[in-house]
Amino acid sequence: MSEGLRLDGLTKRYGGNAALQGVTLAVPDDTYISVLGPSGSGKTVLLRVIAGFEQPDAGEVRFAGERIDQMPAHRRGIGFVFQNFALFPHLSVRDNIAFGLRHRDVSPLSDSGALRAKVDAMIDLVGLGGLADRGVHQISGGQRQRVALARTLVTEPRLVLLDEPLGALDANLRSRMRAELRQIRERLGVTFLHVTGSESEALAMGDRVIVLDRGRVGQFDEPDAVYTQPASANVARFLNCYNIFAGHLDGGRFMAAGGAFVLPNARRAAPEPAYCIRQDLIDIRPSDAAMRAGETGLVARFVTSEYSGSSVQYFFEVEGGRAVEVEAHLSHRRPEDLEPKRPYTLAWHADQALVFG
Amino acid sequence: MSTTLAPAALNEPQVQDPGRRRGWAPYLLIAPGAIWMLLFLVLPILMMVYVSFWTQTTFAIKPILTTKSWVTFFSSETYLSSLWTTVRIWLLVLGCTVIVGYPTALFVGLFVRNKTLSTVLLVLCVIPFWTSFLIRVLAWRPMLGEQGAINIILMGLGIIREPISALLFTELSVVIGMTQIYCVFMVGPIAFMLSRIDPNIIEAARDLGASFPRIFRKIILPLSMPGVVVGAIFVSVMVLGEFATSAALSGRKTNMLGNIIVTQVGSLKWAFAAVAGVVLTVVMGMVVALLLRVVDLRREL
Incomplete structure (x- = not known):
């Protein structure tokens, strides 16, 4: 070129x-x-x-x-x-x-x-x-x-x-x-x-x-x-498809409001620690379901959902009022019937998260 | 609008057009204005046309129809030359207000992009109007006279030896005075049209490779023409009907149709005054019609 x-x-x-x-x-x-x-x-x-x-x-x-x-x-x-x-x-x-x-x-x-x-x-x-x-x-x-x-x-x-x-x-x-x-x-x-x-x-x-x-x-x-692979938490934010948690690193975990997440193998240096997980990589399970091997996650209350044809956007709330969004593509699964105000477990593979800090 | 609405109204006879249901009520809104214009504009004009055919004697006027006044007007050297003077001064003042007003408007409307500042500048243009018309006109005398400010300065600078006497009590002083008084009516509409030009349009033309003179000729000038026409109509109507400025600044040497009307009315020659009035009205009508042909205002505004 x-x-x-x-x-x-x-x-x-x-x-x-x-x-x-x-x-x-x-x-x-x-x-x-x-x-x-x-x-x-x-x-x-x-x-x-x-x-x-x-x-x-x-x-x-x-x-x-x-x-x-x-x-x-x-x-x-x-x-x-x-x-x-x-x-x-x-x-x-x-x-x-x-x-x-x-x-x-x-x-x-x-x-x-x-x-x-x-x-x-x-x-x-x-x-x-x-x-x-x-x-x-x-x-x-x-x-x-x-x-x-x-x-x-x-x-x-x-x-x-x-x-x-x-x-x-x-x-x-x-x-x-x-x-x-x-x-x-x-x-x-x-x-x-x-x-x-x-x-x-x-x-x-x-x-x-x-x-x-x-x-x-x-x-x-x-x-x-x-x-x-957004290069920073801000880039991830502009993409509008990541849940971004502020918090701090403590041992092998990322401590954020609402949960402590297992760290992936790689992480990038950044002045402000941030933990990002893409909305479509999150799995919704009943609150009593256990995490599988290699997974991490949090418990959050379901608030509402937004249906847009090929996918559904679910909105959850963790302790302290922070929103967590989950995007589910309907070609892979059926829309789930979630009950408002009830807690659910949101789980994802620890290695799929991006950690800065 | 009514033609585009009609088919929809046919298809949906249930839906009542809210505008139509009120019937004649909206017309009440224009009734005061219409009555006023009818009583104090249309009727007087018709009366003026009628009176212009009355019989005028030295001391009286009788409602006996005759074309004598008209014949006198068009066979008299004085009246015809005043008609020509009126047209000449109108063209000169119109030209001068465009030459002085357009660049001013260009600056205020296009190069000052700060809305507040451009409003302030337009207000500055209007400040002379805070004094009375008479004072504005008479203030030109100490400026233009043989012992006036301009002659004193020019002599002081050694540019001239003898004072220029042609500055005052000539047609030149009338044109200078009128240009100053009526220029703002040209600046306003042009500045308004120019300020409505999207700055992106000019940047786009620049980006496409056009130089500023080209952009001015092909984009800015055509888009501001409606403003020029509206300004020209304002100035024309006011200048054609002028009598005070020409009387005060020409020492009654320059007689426009307005001056003729004032003199004739003063000596109770109502029929002659009416003839001059009809001629003036017709000239104004032609001028406005001509200017409106230059630009399709309905499309541009």
Whole structure:
């Protein structure tokens, strides 16, 4: 893989708050990268600094070997797709898409035949055939998303930054656009950097996932590695599928509110001790059932459950009010009839837990 | 709306449209305004048209229909030249308010992204209106006169030797005064339209490679045109009907249609005044109709 985007110690502050704190990354060419982080983690700022809308306070942005952080946005060869699409409201679909080619500062395309051919090809690529002469207020949200994408892609950027591109779409359309975005990217062979606050979107779309944690790179890895081996308790928290217990290590056990857990063989160093167990690895048993060999667990009172078709989310409460969630996939078992307020044993394999500290 | 609602109403005859059920009651809301406009706008205009055909003698006016006043108006050098003066001053002031007002609005509406600050700046534009109209107009005299501030400064700097006398009591002073007074009516609507432009749109255009002059021409200007048109309508209607500024700053040398009407009414020549009034109303109507053709306001607002 050739050299793509390289960030080195990128720092950006607003007032006293650091939005980015020394972000260092190397993104390879021709890949789909998703950037996951809760709001306030600096993910939009990161995109804006790479695009050139904001100047970093420290650090370097290199692209294809060239340092670009002092370059104006429009000379970087980087496309940006805005969350609210930011289409030109007074122009038609065709003129929106043609804007970059026609009006760019560097080698604008003035030959109307060539311009039309390029724009038409792009309209076909993103599936907007027949809508070219409509105003952008006369098309649906999903179609506007395509116009925004086409408008950027037609200028042939080598890197496309997408700021929560599916955030403004309804759920149905969102899942369809996921597949389409990936297909379009593969066909063009450019790099997509896709910012999202949704863990499922990040895992589903990225060839690799960057997890941002308060302005730092929490983890940069393949989706399954991020999912099964989060690098820190915070990364695990953003994935929204782990039960995370605070507590302390005492001998061979992790002491948390509600239980003392047997430690797995491996554990990672971290300033704050934390014990994480994925919600779908937990088994629910009657409160008098004994732990099996190699297992650990706790006793918790059942509160309520949430049925979502292929799976059920069970909510438990341990002493002191802490919630524990269990996800059960219905293809493997039948939904269990649990009685509210009754205690149950929640058990899991000690080795499947992740321990930091 | 009514055309899109109709099929639904046919399919579901049980459902009553709550808006329709109230019948004529909502129209009561516009009744005071409508009655007011009918009594004090529509009727007077009709009356004015009627009076313009009355017979005018030196000391009296009789309701005997004649076109004599109209013939006099359109064959008189004085009246026609005042019509031309009105149009000329209107175009000059309109041009000046756009030239002065648009960049100001661009700054306030687009480059100041802090809402509080842009409100403060707009209020600053309105501060001259805290003084009375007469004072604002007359304050130009000590500024523009031969012994005025501008001449003193220019002579003090050695730029001129003799005071420029063309500054006051000329058409120039009328245009200067009107531009100052009416500029804010241009700034307001333009700044409003500009502040509604999503900053992401401009960033998107920049990211697509366009330089600022290009972005201005292709994005900002078209999106602010409704503001320019609304501002132009405000300024046009006010300038076309002006008489006080032109009287005070031209030393009664520049006669706009408004001045003609004031003089004629003053000498009880109601029929002539009515003719000038009808002509002025028609000119204003044409100007507003013309401006509305520039931009489809219904679509843009």
